[in-house]
Amino acid sequence: MPIVSPYTNDKINLHQLSIFKHGVCTVCGKPLAECTKVYSGKKKGGEYAIVCENCKDKIETHVAENVYYRQEAEIPACDTKLWRYQDFSKFVSLLDSGKLFFTRADSFDDPFECARGFNFQKDAVYSEIEKYLRLSVKTKLMDAGNNHPSDDEIERELKKEMDELVKRQEEKRKEYFVSCWHENERESEGMWKLYTSALSQGVAIQTTVERLCCSLENDCFEIGKVNYVTFDKPLTETQVPVWYKRDVFAHEREVRVVIKDSAYTCNGMPVETNLDTLIEKIYVSPTAPEWLAGLVKRVALQYGLDKPVEYSRLNDKPCY
Ligand SMILES: [Zn+2]
Known part of the structure; x- marks a missing residue:
């Protein structure tokens, strides 16, 4: 069975395959051992594969031969739900530009971005x-x-x-560009408050790891869960600081996409994004006026996005 993205109906590329099947041979399904050779390329029929030593004959067109290392940050499962809470204006700006903005690591409020310790x-x-x-x-x-x-x-x-x-x-720090997402199966009241300047103006987009990875028109990224640490001990030389934050931020349950580019000098990098692939659902904030939900739907349609727009479940009436 070829691996096809359910969102784009395209066969996924080698980079996406390496994310979705990270750590396993795509032919025999066995976990790859650290520091062993892995081979990637196309099987008979044109489907991509990343395989272990035992399965290397299955590859007809070799693309690369690498040594396998487990990525430092855990890669979440394909169907993991990710959220971005924002103001309506930021939401419209995303639709209008068709680009996700990656913030340069030294431009975040947290001075500990990319720090190794105190x-x-x-x-x-x-x-x-x-x-x-x-x-x-x-x-x-x-x-x-x-x-x-x-x-x-x-x-x-x-x-x-x-x-x-x-x-x-x-x-x-200026070499790292980061797009931050909140991992959660459901909505979060805290995130609405944290990431909107006026709660009544809040709009959240919900995607999945697979959608996000298939939507970016740039293949030079890594995705992973942020490791929350106390910094009681500083990071070692081999640890990459962009994947670590202080545990005071653990409530953010952050999954981040990271692009490393030492040649790019702006303090943020807009990355071309297929929004139809990216967005699964749109939510409006629990205190948003009813007209905002209608407006969000109409504006999305104007940009060719026919996505379900839901009212925040936090608005549901209680029964005593
Ligand atoms: Zn194998």
Whole structure:
């Protein structure tokens, strides 16, 4: 059976397949072992596959041969429901532009975006790197003709190099562009309040992991659940900070799409998005006037989107 997206009726591409079937061989279904070889390409008949060593003969046209590493952030299941709560104006802006806006990591309100820990843990964060840098600084001074650099000279040069390294690490935040989503099977009262400037103007779009991944006209992204941590211990060198946030944000249950691009210099990246694929349902806020629900439906239709518009269930009448 070819893997076909139910939303676009298209065969999904290799990148999407690697997300939806992350960690398993698409032929035998067995989990891929960390650090083993994986082969991707097309099977007879043109269908994409990502396979283990045992199944590599099943691939007729090889595309790539890689070593398998489990992605740092857990990839949610295809049918996981994702939500974006926003003001009506932002909703219209999305329809009008047809683009999802990816915020550059250093532009978020949270200064801990892409942080490895607290400032007071700086020495611990950089201790390993410092060890290597100390050796290279000594070699550098000797190469420059100073055959017996003094401890003072080494320390001075090391401090200079460390300062530059810290600055570079901070600059690295500018390479990450992020689209944030709230994972939930149902609506969340808290999210309505958090992400609308006036609750009565709130509109939420609901999608799924599969819809989101199939809707983006850019294949250079990763998707995953944010890991919430206390930072009691700073992140290690091998951990990628964009996938970690402080546990004070755990209520956001964030799934994020991340694009890494060091060449793009704007503080946000609009990404072409197929909105018909993206949007499954539209919800209007529990305190929205009735006319807003009608308006949301009509505006969506004007942009060619015939999607169910539902009133927030938080509005349902109680029975005592
Ligand atoms: Zn296999």
